[in-house]
Amino acid sequence: MAGQQPARAAAARAPRAPAALLLFALGSLAAGGGFSLPGAPARAGRGHEEGPAPARRELLGALGAAAASPSLPALAFETYKDPSGAWEFKYATGLQKSESKLWSYFLRDLIEPLESVGVRVSETKRKSLDEIGDATEVGKRLLADSVPNGAPSEIISATTQYDREGRRQDIIEYAYQWKFDDNMAKQLGRKRFQLHNKALVMIERKKQFLVQASVEEPRWAISGDLLCTALDTFKLNA
Secondary structure: OOOOOOOOOOOOOOOOOOOOOOOOOOOOOOOEOOOOOOOOOOOOOOEEOOOOOHHHHHHHHHHHHHHHOOOOHHHOEEEEEOOOOOEEEEEEEOEEEOOOOOOOEEEEOOOOOOOEEEEEEEEEOOOOHHHOOOHHHHHHHHHHHHOOOOOOEEEEEEEEEEOOOOOEEEEEEEEEEEEOOHHHHHHHOOOEEEEEEEEEEEEEOOEEEEEEEEEEHHHHHHHHHHHOHHHHHOEEOO
16 A cells, blocks of 8 residues: 555554543444445455464463463463353453444453454355455455545455364454544544454354454554464354
8 A cells, every 4th residue: 555554663662541442443244244345455465374373373372371370370361152152262361341332242451442352243144255255355345344434554464264164264464544533642642543453254154253353553562462362262162
């Protein structure tokens, strides 16, 4: 995105916003199918992968060790199971459940409230992601539905993986820039923020599942992998 691509260089730790700050709306999925808005420009994805990204395999291996060793609070995880028993995932202890009209289940950090994990489950008439296209096309639809109009944005990567039952899961990593409202900008001493997101998308049982981790860009290297545990451990139950 010439002239609009978000800056990738890490900056100093962002000022802490008050816990009352709500996340900017990422948009709800269109009824009956989702991702129905026109696609947004994006660079090509990186192809197909199976299983979690290599950079996080060591973190995933630590889940069992954390459960067995109370002396590792930094690697403590909790499991959330949907009341229907249809799906579940693990997340880092310390994230707090928050009410959201956009997400079926939503967790955020109270000190860094732009750091969040959300799961959205919606009805769909589609039987498979194949009806949308490849992972890059799914990524375009996701950005078109999630990013505020006029916000500079980019798809960082778009890949396809398969769970143990052979069900397709697309992993979309993307970023966009947007602005705080006047009051928040005055408190923080800055007008804009850049949000780094990683999402898992899948369609199964006439439902569309979206699992997303979001972190301000300067803190992605600090919190990104930890929040993305939700994507790596998300599973549908039989």
